[in-house]
Each structure stands twice: as structure tokens, then as C-alpha cells.
Amino acid sequence: MSPPTSSSSSATTDESLSAATAAAAPCARHALLCVRDLHYRLPPAARGTADACDASGRLLWQVPLLDWTPAHSGGWVHLKGDNGSGKTTLLRVLAGMQSPTGGELQWAVPGTERVHYLHQQPYLFDTSVSGNLVLAARWQPQRRSAGQQRVQVEEMLDWSGLSDKARQPARSLSGGERARLALARAWLSRPPVLLLDEPAANLDQAAVEQLATRLEQMCREGCAVILSSHQDNALSDGCSARWTLTEGRLHTESLL
Amino acid sequence: MQHRHSVSAHRLLGAIAALSLGALSILPVQAADNIIRLATTTSTYNSGLLDNLLPPYEKAHDVTIQVIAVGTGKALRMGQDGDVDVVMTHAPGAERTFVDAGYGVEPHGVMYNDFVLLGPKADPAAVKGMQDVDAALSKIATANAGFVSRGDDSGTHKKELTLWKSADVVPEFSGYKSVGQGMGKVLSMASELQDYTLSDRGTWLAMQDKLDLSVLVEGDARLFNPYQVILVNPANHEGLNTDGARELAEWLISKEGQQAINDFRLKGKALFHASHGETGFDAQQTADSTSPSQGKVEQAEPRS
Amino acid sequence: MSLWETTQEAMGLLLRMDAALWEIIGVSFRVSLLAMLAAVPPALLIAFVLVRCAFPGRWLLISLVNTLMAVPTVVVGLLLFILLSRAGPLGDWHLLFSQPAMIMGQILLALPILVVMLHAALASVDKRAWETALQLGASRPAALWRLVMEARFGVMAALVAAFGRIIAEVGCAMMVGGNIAGFTRNITTAIALETLKGEYAQGVALGMVLLVLALALNLLLGLLRGRGQLAVQA
Numbered sequence: 001m002s003p004p005t006s007s008s009s010s011a012t013t014d015e016s017l018s019a020a021t022a023a024a025a026p027c028a029r030h031a032l033l034c035v036r037d038l039h040y041r042l043p044p045a046a047r048g049t050a051d052a053c054d055a056s057g058r059l060l061w062q063v064p065l066l067d068w069t070p071a072h073s074g075g076w077v078h079l080k081g082d083n084g085s086g087k088t089t090l091l092r093v094l095a096g097m098q099s100p101t102g103g104e105l106q107w108a109v110p111g112t113e114r115v116h117y118l119h120q121q122p123y124l125f126d127t128s129v130s131g132n133l134v135l136a137a138r139w140q141p142q143r144r145s146a147g148q149q150r151v152q153v154e155e156m157l158d159w160s161g162l163s164d165k166a167r168q169p170a171r172s173l174s175g176g177e178r179a180r181l182a183l184a185r186a187w188l189s190r191p192p193v194l195l196l197d198e199p200a201a202n203l204d205q206a207a208v209e210q211l212a213t214r215l216e217q218m219c220r221e222g223c224a225v226i227l228s229s230h231q232d233n234a235l236s237d238g239c240s241a242r243w244t245l246t247e248g249r250l251h252t253e254s255l256l
Numbered sequence: 257m258q259h260r261h262s263v264s265a266h267r268l269l270g271a272i273a274a275l276s277l278g279a280l281s282i283l284p285v286q287a288a289d290n291i292i293r294l295a296t297t298t299s300t301y302n303s304g305l306l307d308n309l310l311p312p313y314e315k316a317h318d319v320t321i322q323v324i325a326v327g328t329g330k331a332l333r334m335g336q337d338g339d340v341d342v343v344m345t346h347a348p349g350a351e352r353t354f355v356d357a358g359y360g361v362e363p364h365g366v367m368y369n370d371f372v373l374l375g376p377k378a379d380p381a382a383v384k385g386m387q388d389v390d391a392a393l394s395k396i397a398t399a400n401a402g403f404v405s406r407g408d409d410s411g412t413h414k415k416e417l418t419l420w421k422s423a424d425v426v427p428e429f430s431g432y433k434s435v436g437q438g439m440g441k442v443l444s445m446a447s448e449l450q451d452y453t454l455s456d457r458g459t460w461l462a463m464q465d466k467l468d469l470s471v472l473v474e475g476d477a478r479l480f481n482p483y484q485v486i487l488v489n490p491a492n493h494e495g496l497n498t499d500g501a502r503e504l505a506e507w508l509i510s511k512e513g514q515q516a517i518n519d520f521r522l523k524g525k526a527l528f529h530a531s532h533g534e535t536g537f538d539a540q541q542t543a544d545s546t547s548p549s550q551g552k553v554e555q556a557e558p559r560s
Numbered sequence: 561m562s563l564w565e566t567t568q569e570a571m572g573l574l575l576r577m578d579a580a581l582w583e584i585i586g587v588s589f590r591v592s593l594l595a596m597l598a599a600v601p602p603a604l605l606i607a608f609v610l611v612r613c614a615f616p617g618r619w620l621l622i623s624l625v626n627t628l629m630a631v632p633t634v635v636v637g638l639l640l641f642i643l644l645s646r647a648g649p650l651g652d653w654h655l656l657f658s659q660p661a662m663i664m665g666q667i668l669l670a671l672p673i674l675v676v677m678l679h680a681a682l683a684s685v686d687k688r689a690w691e692t693a694l695q696l697g698a699s700r701p702a703a704l705w706r707l708v709m710e711a712r713f714g715v716m717a718a719l720v721a722a723f724g725r726i727i728a729e730v731g732c733a734m735m736v737g738g739n740i741a742g743f744t745r746n747i748t749t750a751i752a753l754e755t756l757k758g759e760y761a762q763g764v765a766l767g768m769v770l771l772v773l774a775l776a777l778n779l780l781l782g783l784l785r786g787r788g789q790l791a792v793q794a
Contacts, residue, residue, distance in 0.1 A: 434742075435741070
């Protein structure tokens, strides 16, 4: 995993002609996210792993230019796109978990670990509910004393509404509870940006609404959220912007 | 599906049972009267003496002799348990106990070879050329030089313990290493560690090219190593081939057998000296067995 | 002597806390535990690299390690003997016939089985576990430790199997240890020796120790696995 700010100089395709000029444009002053000529190509169909990064694969998507400056603190983006349009890959590239095949992206937050990505089905560690939070408290980028960590864990148990299940194995939780625990675990260290991959998938209506309440609260506290889904749902209702991924292009529109 | 499964399981079980029965059916053949099982020491076997002696005998008498080469302790134990028909060993004390306890009958002195005291060429304890092996051992103990002991209850080990005893040394100095391994292994350990050790001459001759050791003390009468052949007492066990074993023992002490032993050469040197009826040898044997309980003590405390 | 009498005598030796017997047991445990301590960290790293990194020749390496697992212990012993012998390249270390030499041999024996079983254990953990740990800010060592915890039953099985192999092996210990009483004589070389001497009771007593050990380790493993879904302190 290389940092997302790494640049690639392969500007040989014709699409990148306009992008080449865009790439030169400086980032907007207060942009939280600044993207220049970012693109991702699938590995060539022939399963040669050696040249996985060869630019001859099919272009999955490209984002020639994007400056995201949330209108208010927080900001809530709905990343919409059909299945297979590359939403997950885009989110993972934005989170720095996967390298793009070219282009630049820059977050105006210190350290890429402050951009938190949550899997479509979040992975819960094979320990108790509170154990999962204890791990997050121990690993968070800011150092906290053991006492402070305990307070954080208690707080997040309360926040997720799982206080009475603190000692249960995390994997015995229901789907909605799992989603809330994963969200609480991510939110414990108060990351400035949270990327959620299809958070509403496999959840019933009540669980989605409980998730929505908490996401709204996070936004009020200044967290920028990008969540993906292939259709509108209860979570996308409160969004301030919609990014649509169609035919390999990202279209942005403000919903305010 | 399940039915087919159980059928194949039955077949498998049947096959396994058939195989085991087949294997078992081979066993009784071993009790046949044309097989003699001889437990003997590694020294006679590894030196090549038996390979030289036995094939002509087997051919002439139409028997197969199965040689099990182990330490004297194990060989006598196998005799006691009736696992073999006859033993040929070289630990007079233990052999006397073996016969006295009724495990063996008809002991005969067959031959002797001798032991040598080996050590590094640097000879830190300065024992080279000494005529008195007891004095040499005391010097080694006083100098606290390294000494590798067989420690495996073998005839050589028993011999070594007897020598320490007659030298009036308790072998517990820190350089003393009891390793519980065969002669060849002990020799290479002594060579690696540049320690002293006691070896039978046969193994030493066979291995000397590969070792960084030399003979320091030899020729002392106390270093003689008498071999006896003893039949396992047929009264204790059924199915022993005692007749075959007796025939073999009698051949070994016959004029012909004794001649064959004397004629055996390893690297051009005579190793074994036929000794049946030799008075000098018998005197030696008696001297070695002055304390009848000696073998028993060693059996009980093999690591001493 | 009947098997029953031998067993009785063996039990007697164990219960009387025969000092020589327990010293032998102590050598076995000291050597094998130290060997495990030395072998586990590198084995874990190799297994982790094999799981995480796709490099050319990776499958060749895995096959190689699988093959090494089948190498007889005496062959490892012979190799080490040649290396450590006075005439060998490492002869100056003067390690032959010492506990460190036995430990080296057992490390070599434990490594392949540890790598293979740890690799299988770590590979069975969901790929998202590693990503999630890093996302939550874990350092790489911390994330690796978490992977080990996620795969703890497989990891335990690997440790038990490796420990079982090295404490029960005789070829290498005999060859490079030399079976020196009070120094390098361990359970297995002592059994080999006692059997050679016809002293079966000692051998059986030591064999029972190994048997009880194997039983205890497997019970422990079963107990842990039974608790598999229960919370374990994070």
C-alpha cells in the first residue's frame, strides 16, 4: 500500500490530454480532498500478475479533477453507482488502501490513517464487543492513557447502544448491532473522514435508521462522510452532495 | 450413497484383516529349527569377525544364523527373556550372574581380544607409554582431563568400570562424560572433544583413519577382554532352538572354529585370540570376577 | 519380565522422584522450550510474508518448506554435526555435544513445521482483519499480533505440533547432543540408551512422561478450541 499522494507520470492516453492541463491546476484553498487526474485500470485479462500495473488494462474509472470542500463542517456525500462501476475501488484508493494506476490525491488532514474506511461487511475481531473497542482505543493514532482509553470504550459502548452486550462475543451480534459496533469502533478515535462501503446493504429498515441517526451526529461533530450505495436509501437522504460513477466518470452535484 | 459407503468400508476392513493375517502367518516360520538367533556385542559384529566365521558354518550345517548386535547388557537381557537362543558376550561378572540366576547354561570361553586406552595426541595427562592402566587412569582423573565413557552397560563399559575400581578412582570428576552410545560413536565423540576413552581394539582399528586419536596405553593384562558363548536355558522358555545353538557353540570351541578365529585379520592385524582351554585366559577371567556380585551392582545402577 | 511389571516399576521410578530421571526430563524441556522460543518468531515472520506478499517463487518456497518438514531428524543431525565438527566450518564454536547444539538442531526441525502450520493458520484469517487493524491505526507488529490472536487455535495447534516433534525426536539430539549423562541426555536419547541396555523400566517411565505430555498438550488444545467462540481478553 503506497500513500495516495504518490503521483504517477503515465500521461500517455488521449483522455489524459485535458487531464494533463487539469493536473497542473493547484488545489482549491480550503479543499478537504483534492484529486488530479486520478484513474484506475483493471489488470489485463491475461492473469499475468507481473504487469498488473501496466496501463494496458481496461479503464475502470477516472477522476480528472475534483476539489471537495464541504459546505459546512462535516459534509455527507453519497457515492452512487451501479454494481461493478468501481465504487469500492474508488473508496479504497481514497482511503489509501490501494494504489491508483495514476494520478494524485491529497487529503487536507494530517496522516492518511485519519481517513477511515469501513468494509461493506465490517470485520469484527474474534473477541468480545468491548474487546473490539479496546483494540481500537489501544491502536488509535493519538496516545491515550489507560484510564482515558477505558473512558473512551465506555463512551462508545453507550453511543452504540451495546453497553449491555459488552461482554458478548462480537460475532454473536445481529447485523444491525455489528454495523453499529463497527461504526463505534471507527468513531472512537474521531477520524475527520469516514468512508463507508454500502453500509445499508443487508440491513433492515430499523437498523438503517439507527445507523443514520449516528451518522448525522458524527457529521454534526465535524466528520466528513462518504458513503456508497447503488441506489438511494435512508442513509443517502441527508446527503449534502451526490457523486455518481457512470461509465468510468465521476459526476458531482450539490444537493444543497 | 450411504449404502455404497458402508460396503466400501467393509471391503477396506476385510483387506486390512487379510493383510494382518498374512503378516501374522509369517511369524511361526522364525521358530523353525534351521534358524539360530545369536545375540552378541557390537564389537564382534562390527569388526567383521562374524561375517567371516558364520557364512561357511551356515552353509555346512544348512542353518541361518540371525545375528542381533547390541550391547552386552541388552544381549543378556534378550537371553533372559528368551528372545534369542544363544549369546556371545564379554562381561565376565554379568555373565556369571546370568548363569547363576539360571538364565543361561553351558558357558564356554571362546576367545579374547584386548582393550586400548586412547587419547588425544597432545596427551594432556601424560599417560603415553605407561604399562599400568590403573595408574594411567588415576593420572587422567587427577589431571581432570576429558574422558568419554560408553555408559551403556556394555561389556566395554563394564570393563571400564572395573578398571576405575581397581585404580581406586570414583569416575565422577567433571571431565568424565557418560554418553550411553556405541563404540564407534564414542570414538568419534572422543576425537571431536579431544578426550580420552577406552576402546576395544577391533573398533579402533576399523575407525582409526577417521579419528584424531592415538593409542596411549596397551598390553596390560587387565585390558584383556574375554568372550564367552552361553546357551539360553531351555528350561525357561519354549520354542528355543537349543540344539542348533549348542552345535554352534561347540563348533566355536572346536579346533576348526578356534583356528578360524585366530586366522581372522582386520587391516592385516589379528584381533581375536582363540582361548578355549587356555590357562592364562582362565586365570584372567577368574581375576576379573573376584567379586561375584559385581555384575548385579552394575545392572542396578547403570549410570554410576 | 511382563509388560505389566515393567510398567509398575516405571511408575515407581516416577513417583519416587528418581533424581536422575527428573534431570533427564528437565534437559528435554529446557532444550525444547528454548528451541521453540527461538524458532517461533522467525517462523511467524516467514509465514506472514508468505501470506501477505505475492512474490515470484513463493509457491516454490512453500513446496520447499513442505519438503523440509519430511526430512528425517538424523539428516538434520548429520548436517549440524558436519557443521559443528572440529573439522567443520563452525568447529571453532566448540558447540558439538552441548545443549546449544541440541537447541540448534531442534530449531531447524521446528522451523519447517511451524512455517507450514502458521502459514495455514494465518492464511485462514479474513484479509479484512489486517486492513481493519491498520485502518484503526495499529502498527504493523500490532496488526500481526492481532492476526495471530485471530488465528489463535491454528497457531496453538502449530506450536503443539512443533513442540511435540522436537521433544519426541531422537536422531538429532543423539547425534549432536551426544547423550552425555547430566548434560545432554534427554528423554528420547535416554530411552534409546535404556532399551539398548535392556533396562526397560527406565525407558517405559520416560516414555510415559512423553505420553502424558502429549495428552496434556492435546487436552489443552481441545479445551481452548471448546472455548473458541467465547470472549478472549483482547
